[in-house]
Amino acid sequence: MTKPLRKPARTDPAAARDTVARDIATGAGTRQRALIAALALFDTQGVDATTIEQVRDAADISIGSLYHHFRSREGLVGALYEDLLERYRAVLAAELARHDTTRALLDAFVATHIDWSVRNPAAARFLAEHRHHPALQAAESRLQHGTTDFLHPLLLRLRPAMTAGILRPLPPELLLSLVIGPVQTWLRMQRAGHTSLKPAGAAQKLSDLIWDAIAVPVVIRKATARTAK
Amino acid sequence: MTKPLRKPARTDPAAARDTVARDIATGAGTRQRALIAALALFDTQGVDATTIEQVRDAADISIGSLYHHFRSREGLVGALYEDLLERYRAVLAAELARHDTTRALLDAFVATHIDWSVRNPAAARFLAEHRHHPALQAAESRLQHGTTDFLHPLLLRLRPAMTAGILRPLPPELLLSLVIGPVQTWLRMQRAGHTSLKPAGAAQKLSDLIWDAIAVPVVIRKATARTAK
């Protein structure tokens, strides 16, 4: 009966804790509001447990609108995934571009991945836990190497280092597994509270250790104390 | 109108491809049939996309039975997770028990994890992708270190090697991240078809590389050509 017609308020200052959430909110169209609301709900209750109606209420839009912007419930999940992934990809690309040596590249990757994930817990968790979501298979499989799409640019920069004799010659999946695997696992544990280190410290340590796995080992000529640790 | 009453056939030879599925089928009560059917459907269509009714049809039982054995749809997912995890845990424990040196332990862990995962693709994928499922938080959080429950026995065996100076002194999360991270990531890529190595070869390679990351480095005294590659 009451017909509020269009919502006047276009900006919703609330619900912006993550930097990503704030970024999304900046645009603040209906679609964006839906995405922020969904991310918050997903993070709190899990994707399966949140209903379309909860999103509808949290974003304060109508079901019709929701279904206008997203094909379906799954479509919403997929859209959120792509949106977040794109944001992270941009951050990562910018960061990687500022480094040139192989070692610096590794450090930057690990540090950036961890830092962004810690700063955007909901987004990072969602991306990590829904890599496999069916609605994403399209996005995921249109990549070249691995399920971990955003890694491709990194691989392109790392490959030359292999032929240059800096990194061990390894098939790409192995190299990427060594680089990304420990980082993602550490983040999962960190989320679960099982960690003693602060993010920056962990990033440093992880880079060091990963480096020893992927770099061509340096032969120490004399018994010079190179203080391995 | 037709009342088939009880199903006479208790063994369902079909649907047993994975060794796990076969194991489950051996018991072959109603509950077990539901679990096998669910695993197959989940693997094919994803958890979200499969309905209770599909499970009901595939397992050829009634809805009443299903809800008698599982509290809810989520309860089914949780039960499946626990069942599969327990099976894997048993295999792993048995395998780890046969080795004593730290290096052999690492090799065994990596090889076993990869081997089991490749032999039981549906089970492995389900376990990997639903670590975070809400119904599992209980199971997951009743562990000591990390989200990765089954790792705890491994950690117990690895810890002494740190104090013995064989492994680098590291906080447990870091050590475990280095060990399990690359393996899980490689498996994900393998599932996606992005791999050139066969499982056994990858396992060997991964152990070698992980070892270089976690072991205390050996200092080479003379400039002997150790041909790094």
Place this chain on the structure above:
DNA sequence: TTTATTCTAGAATTTTATTCTAATCGGCGC
């Protein structure tokens, strides 16, 4: 202003999950 298009709205419908009540089974004491 007109018109086409995009967006919003919410009732109506369909699909899916869950509950409820009534059997049926398989054993156990007698």
Place this chain on the structure above:
DNA sequence: GCGCCGATTAGAATAAAATTCTAGAATAAA
């Protein structure tokens, strides 16, 4: 064998959620 009992099976009934549909309103272009 008989009758009872808890565990299990059945499927109809109900509740909850997702999706579709039709209509109306904003927006932009002409």
